[in-house]
Amino acid sequence: MRLAQLSERSGVSAATIKYYLREGLLPPGRQVNATTAEYDEEHLRRLRLVRAMIQVGRIPVATVREVLGHVDDDSLGRTIRVGAALWALPQVPEPDEDDAYVRAAHREADALLDTLGWENARQLTTISPAYRRLVVALAAFRRLGYDWDAELLVTRARLMHQAAVADLDFLETQPSEEEKVEAAVASAVLVEPMLQALHRLAQEEESARRYGFE
Amino acid sequence: MRLAQLSERSGVSAATIKYYLREGLLPPGRQVNATTAEYDEEHLRRLRLVRAMIQVGRIPVATVREVLGHVDDDSLGRTIRVGAALWALPQVPEPDEDDAYVRAAHREADALLDTLGWENARQLTTISPAYRRLVVALAAFRRLGYDWDAELLVTRARLMHQAAVADLDFLETQPSEEEKVEAAVASAVLVEPMLQALHRLAQEEESARRYGFE
Numbered sequence: 087m088r089l090a091q092l093s094e095r096s097g098v099s100a101a102t103i104k105y106y107l108r109e110g111l112l113p114p115g116r117q118v119n120a121t122t123a124e125y126d127e128e129h130l131r132r133l134r135l136v137r138a139m140i141q142v143g144r145i146p147v148a149t150v151r152e153v154l155g156h157v158d159d160d161s162l163g164r165t166i167r168v169g170a171a172l173w174a175l176p177q178v179p180e181p182d183e184d185d186a187y188v189r190a191a192h193r194e195a196d197a198l199l200d201t202l203g204w205e206n207a208r209q210l211t212t213i214s215p216a217y218r219r220l221v222v223a224l225a226a227f228r229r230l231g232y233d234w235d236a237e238l239l240v241t242r243a244r245l246m247h248q249a250a251v252a253d254l255d256f257l258e259t260q261p262s263e264e265e266k267v268e269a270a271v272a273s274a275v276l277v278e279p280m281l282q283a284l285h286r287l288a289q290e291e292e293s294a295r296r297y298g299f300e
Numbered sequence: 301m302r303l304a305q306l307s308e309r310s311g312v313s314a315a316t317i318k319y320y321l322r323e324g325l326l327p328p329g330r331q332v333n334a335t336t337a338e339y340d341e342e343h344l345r346r347l348r349l350v351r352a353m354i355q356v357g358r359i360p361v362a363t364v365r366e367v368l369g370h371v372d373d374d375s376l377g378r379t380i381r382v383g384a385a386l387w388a389l390p391q392v393p394e395p396d397e398d399d400a401y402v403r404a405a406h407r408e409a410d411a412l413l414d415t416l417g418w419e420n421a422r423q424l425t426t427i428s429p430a431y432r433r434l435v436v437a438l439a440a441f442r443r444l445g446y447d448w449d450a451e452l453l454v455t456r457a458r459l460m461h462q463a464a465v466a467d468l469d470f471l472e473t474q475p476s477e478e479e480k481v482e483a484a485v486a487s488a489v490l491v492e493p494m495l496q497a498l499h500r501l502a503q504e505e506e507s508a509r510r511y512g513f514e
Binding site: 095096097130134137138141142163164165168169172199204206207209210214215216217219220222223224226227229230231232234238239241242243245246247248249250251252253254256270272274276277278279280281282283284285286287288289290291292293294295296297298299 | 309310311344348351352356377378380382383413418420421423424428429430431434437438441443444445446448452453455456457459460461462463464465466467468470484486488490491492493495496497499500501502504505507508509510512
């Protein structure tokens, strides 16, 4: 398809597509003559992913470029390729390791992973931004003086593991290796806001079931 | 306790506490003489909640004041009181109802609630920001051309309902009505980042279980 058609099918303006091409977020089309290039379904798919990151995820162009670099690096195995792509997404700031709450949060997070039997995640604690995010959240929690039982997190972590199993089952339905990796990134950006919305909606539903609308 | 002790126990500086008092985010202490006021456990609890919203939730002071107004309004039943407080938290922008994707997303969200049997949430669709958030997320999803099966959301919604049941069970362990409402707001601000972190960690764990670290 031509650029005009790529624009029509994606709903992204031709000017924006040209900008993405210049920025290297979209691979060049196949040049058919001096002024015309041809684009295919892969361009359309990549354009959607770029759009998801920029429009929904509000991720800066330089970061999008970095994420795509990992998505396209087929020298890596899938776990690391998806991991590298997700880890390039914007993350929480580094926790301050001199802070007593941060050190306590590390112990709490490690104990949680042990309780859950998440042995693989346990091996990634030095490099995983998701682990760092958990530590930051736990430290904030305890610093504020909330001493809610750690058991509460175990229940939620098990539910999140069930969600992750569903995520991976879905990824496996994607036809190619590249589409699997792209779908992992797109769903990180797009599905997380839905999970949040569903969680709040479920709280409203459950609260009304228990206490009515009074 | 005196202001200095409130500061020590909360880890919030005396200057910041005075600022919160001036802004009406913290009720005044009991005046014991012209220059000294006495604070109690309720002040400490409220201070933690304010801190959670401002520091972790990055919520503007005017919004915090509005949320607290609902938390303190004991003329309301619990569902509405918690609802009003959570609904005052920063939300997604209004969806554009003239947009075809938004209208389709409404139909999809309503069908999802019907499938789930969330009859109460179904009654709140015109006023609930969580519902609006779901509609915005679904519209973005479909606009980008992802045609992933709606069934995927059903699984996740059921998991989120189980999390909501755990949330409400926890709230019921709080001793007073006021503490129940406060805990609902604090957990919205503090637990959501943890759920996100746990979801990502669970994805890493599950991916490594299936594909190893290669």
